[in-house]
Amino acid sequence: MSSRKGAAVLELAVLGLLHESPMHGYELRKRLNTLLGMFRAFSYGSLYPCLKQALGKGLIVEDRPEEPANVPLALQSRRSKIVYKLTAEGKERLEYLLTEAGPAAWEDESFGVHFAFFSHTRAEVRLRILEGRRSRLEERLDSVRAALARTRERVDSYTLELQNHGLESVEREVRWLNEVIGRERAQAATDNTQDKSKEGPR
Amino acid sequence: MSSRKGAAVLELAVLGLLHESPMHGYELRKRLNTLLGMFRAFSYGSLYPCLKQALGKGLIVEDRPEEPANVPLALQSRRSKIVYKLTAEGKERLEYLLTEAGPAAWEDESFGVHFAFFSHTRAEVRLRILEGRRSRLEERLDSVRAALARTRERVDSYTLELQNHGLESVEREVRWLNEVIGRERAQAATDNTQDKSKEGPR
DNA sequence: GTTAGCATGTAAGGAGTTACATGATTTT
DNA sequence: AAAATCATGTAACTCCTTACATGCTAAC
Numbered sequence: 001m002s003s004r005k006g007a008a009v010l011e012l013a014v015l016g017l018l019h020e021s022p023m024h025g026y027e028l029r030k031r032l033n034t035l036l037g038m039f040r041a042f043s044y045g046s047l048y049p050c051l052k053q054a055l056g057k058g059l060i061v062e063d064r065p066e067e068p069a070n071v072p073l074a075l076q077s078r079r080s081k082i083v084y085k086l087t088a089e090g091k092e093r094l095e096y097l098l099t100e101a102g103p104a105a106w107e108d109e110s111f112g113v114h115f116a117f118f119s120h121t122r123a124e125v126r127l128r129i130l131e132g133r134r135s136r137l138e139e140r141l142d143s144v145r146a147a148l149a150r151t152r153e154r155v156d157s158y159t160l161e162l163q164n165h166g167l168e169s170v171e172r173e174v175r176w177l178n179e180v181i182g183r184e185r186a187q188a189a190t191d192n193t194q195d196k197s198k199e200g201p202r
Numbered sequence: 203m204s205s206r207k208g209a210a211v212l213e214l215a216v217l218g219l220l221h222e223s224p225m226h227g228y229e230l231r232k233r234l235n236t237l238l239g240m241f242r243a244f245s246y247g248s249l250y251p252c253l254k255q256a257l258g259k260g261l262i263v264e265d266r267p268e269e270p271a272n273v274p275l276a277l278q279s280r281r282s283k284i285v286y287k288l289t290a291e292g293k294e295r296l297e298y299l300l301t302e303a304g305p306a307a308w309e310d311e312s313f314g315v316h317f318a319f320f321s322h323t324r325a326e327v328r329l330r331i332l333e334g335r336r337s338r339l340e341e342r343l344d345s346v347r348a349a350l351a352r353t354r355e356r357v358d359s360y361t362l363e364l365q366n367h368g369l370e371s372v373e374r375e376v377r378w379l380n381e382v383i384g385r386e387r388a389q390a391a392t393d394n395t396q397d398k399s400k401e402g403p404r
Numbered sequence: 405g406t407t408a409g410c411a412t413g414t415a416a417g418g419a420g421t422t423a424c425a426t427g428a429t430t431t432t
Numbered sequence: 433a434a435a436a437t438c439a440t441g442t443a444a445c446t447c448c449t450t451a452c453a454t455g456c457t458a459a460c
Contacts, residue, residue, distance in 0.1 A: 038368025
């Protein structure tokens with residue numbers, strides 16, 4: 001019961017955004033829902049507990065605005081903006097989460113968040129996540145296509161329409177992944193040749 | 203609040219599939235994940251409890267295969283395929299669920315299932331769901347586009363890439379909805395003129 | 405006769421939402 | 433001074449997954 005697994009996706013998103021700049025919860029949520037707006041949305045009911053937990057783990061610290069010292073305690077506003085910022089541990093944790101290149105990085109719920117912070121991810125890890133995502137989608141395509149081929153007879157037109165739309169959407173995402181992977185590889189090749197002349201620092 | 207909300211999506215999918223033909227759980231799950239394979243997947247851990255609940259509500263009945271009467275009880279297999287089939291109440295419930303034309307029908311998680319069974323849905327309800335879905339997506343587009351316009355300066359290239367991909371995916375879905383809506387309207391118009399000559403039933 | 409796939413189930417728990425409750429600040 | 437929006441927080445609940453546990457049936 002002691003070791004929490006943590007709200008993987010939300011935690012990563014929060015740490016990632018706070019890495020760019022300190023923020024308070026309300027703003028964080030807006031940025032979050034802009035960043036991932038097309039894929040998912042979070043409510044305060046999950047954000048604040050997540051912040052609280054991250055605080056408990058020492059990943060972030062509160063930065064409450066200074067009250068002037070001469071104002072009596074009783075009159076100080078009991079509620080004010082709380083700006084959170086990343087600690088060193090938080091940065092470490094963020095880096096760790098970004099380095100995980102397993103299913104946890106390429107499933108539907110998490111892929112978007114991981115991609116959004118690719119700038120902070122090593123090129124090698126990026127490639128593995130992109131390829132993992134691609135094969136995940138291709139598995140799905142294969143299994144649905146196989147099933148479609150098997151059930152040729154029963155054709156409800158709406159069901160078919162939906163499945164075709166789904167197939168096309170996923171095919172489209174695979175093409176996009178191919179483009180991105182292509183660019184990544186080209187980039188990696190360039191970096192490698194540069195490394196040869198410059199002698200790469202790990 | 204006495205009325206259960208029920209596992210809306212899964213319940214609908216189960217009733218819808220059982221309406222087409224009786225089936226046992228294992229097969230149901232496979233059909234489910236073919237039907238919605240591109241959008242979501244369900245595990246047995248949610249399917250069986252759902253079936254149990256539907257059984258309790260009298261929406262479906264078990265159809266255990268007949269054991270030959272002369273086999274002693276002790277030897278009868280205690281475990282066999284359980285074929286479920288829809289009851290009259292189940293059909294009513296299915297029809298009710300398919301008639302709901304609110305957010306519950308056009309949100310991300312539920313739209314696919316509702317669409318899949320559009321054959322059993324009245325034309326008027328279909329249109330409202332399709333339009334509801336479309337405006338839901340357009341809201342999302344607007345809000346993300348507005349946010350993008352506001353934060354022009356800060357351009358992380360991966361974040362931007364992700365947001366653009368998301369926008370394009372959703373734009374594509376809107377175009378698809380437009381096509382479907384167009385076809386629906388044409389169909390409705392045809393049906394109306396036919397109704398004039400034939401005097402429509404119910 | 406043992407692996408692989410078919411088939412049914414349950415307990416514990418994760419990740420999030422909804423609805424509520426409250427306070428502070430800005431706009432009209 | 434009212435209304436809108438910014439801001440923080442919690443309790444109860446929902447829907448689903450994971451991991452486990454079991455048994456049957458066909459194929460090798």
